[in-house]
Structures are given as structure tokens and as C-alpha cells.
Amino acid sequence: MNKRVIILLLLISILMIVLSGCGNQNQTEQTQTSSENLLETETDWETILKEAEGQTVNFHMWGGDERYNRYIDEFIAPKLKESTGVVLNRVAIQDTKDVMNKLNNEKSANKTDGTVDIIWINGENFKLAKENELLWGSFASQLPNVNQYVDINAPDIQFDFGQNTEGYEVPWGKAQFVFIYDESNITHPPTSFEELGEWMEENPGKFTYPAPPDFTGSAFVRQALYETTGGYEQYLEPVNDIEQDFTPLWNYLNEIEPNLWRNGETYPESLAKLDQLFSSGEVWMTMAYDPGKASSHIEQGLFPDTTRTFVLDGGTISNTHYLSIPYNSNHQAGAMVAINYLLSPEAQLAKMDPEHWGEGMALDPSKLDDVDQKKLEELDLGIATLPAEQLAEFKVPEIPANYVKVLEEGWFEYVAKR
Structure with missing residues (x-):
């Protein structure tokens, strides 16, 4: 093979590498733009659903109670996948502070491809995450079930341990x-x-x-x-x-x-x-x-x-506890779709059932339709659960x-x- 042919082949190879790099850069920029667009109010829910389909979402949550684990693994995950195509992967943690430390380290290292998509969070951890810019953005108003069923301006929902949530987290339950x-x-x-x-x-x-x-x-x-x-x-x-x-x-x-x-x-x-x-x-x-x-x-x-x-x-x-999305989640659309389902009447009523969890829901009961209100009234909370009126009084x-x-x-x- 003569020198001209070799030089030509080398030039072609270099050109292909350059074009490939440009393509990857453009793809990254498009993904980033898509991520930012998800927070814009004009982005319709169907667009978010389409982008979320097929994504695997890593849900980091305390794993110390088997009720909670089974509720996610056996009730939520199968229904979410069937209805939206989103795969929910529960990642058991001992302490939310460990996730905060992980995100802080990734922030310091400019790591943009994180492995945490949803965090179960509240209180001091939310305060630290918000102050250190570890959360993705104000996404609450994008979720149909938040807009339809949650009284987002109620003091016990708007403020988390005294911190204004500002849409950076959405309520998941009351305790x-x-x-x-x-x-x-x-x-x-x-x-x-x-x-x-x-x-x-x-x-x-x-x-x-x-x-x-x-x-x-x-x-x-x-x-x-x-x-x-x-x-x-x-x-x-x-x-x-x-x-x-x-x-x-x-x-x-x-x-x-x-x-x-x-x-x-x-x-x-x-x-x-x-x-x-x-x-x-x-x-x-x-x-x-x-x-x-x-x-x-x-x-x-x-x-x-x-x-x-x-x-x-x-x-x-x-208090109220919440769900949030980290700044470097790779699957924000999937995370939004998963959180939206977790705030559906179906998921919240099942969560109230002692067979699953037995916890108070984050939804405003007055916003439920007649069918779901009847289900709520007929729900047996169990022999050892104090009446809601007594809990509210104290x-x-x-x-x-x-x-x-x-x-x-x-x-x-x-x-x-x-």
C-alpha cells in the first residue's frame, strides 16, 4: 500500500472520530436541553410520558421496614411498569444522609450522570440538599396528580421542618x-x-x-x-x-x-x-x-x-415526608412519571391500607372523586390504629x-x- 493511500485512510479515520465526537456532544446537549425543558410549564405531560417509557428509575429509600419494601416491590413497581413502561428499582438505604453525602461528592467531582433518580426525603436532609443545590429543580407543578389532588399551599405541605419546599419535593405521606x-x-x-x-x-x-x-x-x-x-x-x-x-x-x-x-x-x-x-x-x-x-x-x-x-x-x-429528584438524575422524565403514580389515588389508598403500609395519605380527601372517597371511608385501618380525629386532636x-x-x-x- 503506497503512502498516499495510507495518508488518505488516516485522514478519513480522523474525520470519522471528529464527526463522532461532535455527534456525541450534540446528543449530550440535546439530552440536557430535554432535561431542562421538562421543568417548563409548556411541556405537556404526554411528552414527558413518551420520554419516560422504558427508563429504569432508581428509587433510594430507607429499607428498614419490610412493609414499605413490599409495597414498592409488589404493588407499585408492577403497576407502574404496566401502565407507563417505567421500571422502578428500589435501592434500600440505611440513612438518607448517606445519599446526601454521595450527591455532595458527585457535585464536587462535576459528575452529571448520577445513579439516584428519586429520594425519599424530608427535614434536615431536604434543607441540606436545597442549600447545596443537590436537587434538580421545581418540578411539582408539572405533575398532574399534584395539581389535581394535593393542597400544595397547605402549611403542613408547603413547609418541611420550617423550609419552604418551593416545588423541589412533593408530599408522599403524612405521619x-x-x-x-x-x-x-x-x-x-x-x-x-x-x-x-x-x-x-x-x-x-x-x-x-x-x-x-x-x-x-x-x-x-x-x-x-x-x-x-x-x-x-x-x-x-x-x-x-x-x-x-x-x-x-x-x-x-x-x-x-x-x-x-x-x-x-x-x-x-x-x-x-x-x-x-x-x-x-x-x-x-x-x-x-x-x-x-x-x-x-x-x-x-x-x-x-x-x-x-x-x-x-x-x-x-x-410531619409530612416527601419525594424529590437529584440534580444529576439520568432519568428525570421517568422519575416524574413514577412520583406522579405514587401520588395517584390508587397508590395512596393502597398505602393507607395496613396490609401494605397503613400511613396517612398526602392527598386532600375533598379533592377525591365520589368513588375514591367511598373507598377511603370503607378502608379498615386496623384494630391498633387510633381514629384520625384523635390523632388530629393531639x-x-x-x-x-x-x-x-x-x-x-x-x-x-x-x-x-x-
Whole structure:
């Protein structure tokens, strides 16, 4: 082969590489443009559905409760795929903070092809994600089911631990802190933290709580804060510099410690561990940020039939939890379609059923049609679930997000290390 032919072939090869690179660049730019267009109000839902079809969406969520896992894997995922062609892949995590750290690292490395498409999120994690620009954008108004069924301006939906959601996340469910007990061992459950302390003195070793930063353990500490320091009202406004004196809280938690399970020398590392202790009868109470959990666990044979729930006379903390899309999700259209289905009456009513989850829905009941309202009225929430009216009567708001880390660090410093 002569030199001219070789040179010509080399030139052709170089030209093909250059053209290929340009094509990839154009494709990347088109994908990016498409991603940005999805947030524009003029992008119709049919366009989003078409782009989403065939996408596999990675849903990162806490995997510590088998009810939640089965609900996603056995109910949501098959129906979503059948109706939209979107494949939902549940990725179990232990703590949402781990996902926040992953996204922060990817942001620092300018990684645009992330593997997280949907996050189950609220509170401090949402605050951090929003402040560090880890979320994709304000997508809530693009979802038909949000527009049709959600009262997006309701204070308990618009504000997440004091943070304005601004459409960066959409509500997935509502929860309220409850105590769970076995009525075969406890005839009259305590109605305050003072009575709880007295009960522990009479029944040493039969109560404990998960060590923060476990979500429910942290909620227990926040619940104790309200009662030991004079109520929740003083904490409602977010502040940059927290100067309150939490000494009464630390004093109370230290006073009850000798009467806790194993004399308070160790704490369950998770709510799942505490539930195991309750199920085996080693402790006589557990707790949940989920009023329907006890009924669901009875249904599944995990808790005894004599399990019941109670709330305190001073009220128990309630909040809304949300779904959001990371800034570098590869499948924003699929994520939007999946979240939209998770907010459908079908999915939300199934989620309320104790056989699936047993949690309060994020939809406004008055916005449901007559058929779905009748289904809601006929839904059996279970023998251990308190009536919605009672829960509403004893509901108090969550503390702003910037208190959470301070309280968790304070617990470790003034209780765990003491």
C-alpha cells in the first residue's frame, strides 16, 4: 500500500472520530436541553410520558421496614411498569444522609450522570440538599396528580421542618409519632413524659428508645424536648444561631437512663432492633412515626394481637415526608412519571391500607372523586390504629430542621457519653 493511500485512510479515520465526537456532544446537549425543558410549564405531560417509557428509575429509600419494601416491590413497581413502561428499582438505604453525602461528592467531582433518580426525603436532609443545590429543580407543578389532588399551599405541605419546599419535593405521606404497647402487660399507658418516667421506675428494663441519629430515636428526643422545656411554640421559627438551653431535656433523659433496658448502658441501634425487643417481650413498648404500624405488624404476625397505640395528652409530633429528584438524575422524565403514580389515588389508598403500609395519605380527601372517597371511608385501618380525629386532636408540629443536628449531637455529648 503506497503512502498516499495510507495518508488518505488516516485522514478519513480522523474525520470519522471528529464527526463522532461532535455527534456525541450534540446528543449530550440535546439530552440536557430535554432535561431542562421538562421543568417548563409548556411541556405537556404526554411528552414527558413518551420520554419516560422504558427508563429504569432508581428509587433510594430507607429499607428498614419490610412493609414499605413490599409495597414498592409488589404493588407499585408492577403497576407502574404496566401502565407507563417505567421500571422502578428500589435501592434500600440505611440513612438518607448517606445519599446526601454521595450527591455532595458527585457535585464536587462535576459528575452529571448520577445513579439516584428519586429520594425519599424530608427535614434536615431536604434543607441540606436545597442549600447545596443537590436537587434538580421545581418540578411539582408539572405533575398532574399534584395539581389535581394535593393542597400544595397547605402549611403542613408547603413547609418541611420550617423550609419552604418551593416545588423541589412533593408530599408522599403524612405521619405522626405514636407509642406502641402491649395491653396484656400495660393496662393504663402513661399520658406524659413525667408519667412515663414514673412507669419506668415501676417497670425497670421494660422501656428504651433507639439511639439518635436513628430517625425514630431522634423523634423521641424531640418529643421529650417539647414537654421538658415548656412546649413546642418557642421552637417554631427557624433560627440561624440556636441559643436555647436544653438542660432540662438532658436531665430528664439522664434521670430515666438507669431504668431503661440494660440499665441504659446501651441503646438499640435502630427502630428495627427495638421492634424485635418488643416482639419478643423483652420490652413492653416500642414507638413509631407511623400511626398504622402496630395494626400492620399485627396483621403480619410480627406483633402480638394485644398490641395497641397511644399518644400523649400534650400531643405528639407530626410531619409530612416527601419525594424529590437529584440534580444529576439520568432519568428525570421517568422519575416524574413514577412520583406522579405514587401520588395517584390508587397508590395512596393502597398505602393507607395496613396490609401494605397503613400511613396517612398526602392527598386532600375533598379533592377525591365520589368513588375514591367511598373507598377511603370503607378502608379498615386496623384494630391498633387510633381514629384520625384523635390523632388530629393531639397533633403538634415538627421542629425546624436546623435544630435536629444540634439535638442529635447534644444527645451524644450529654447523654450517651455521660
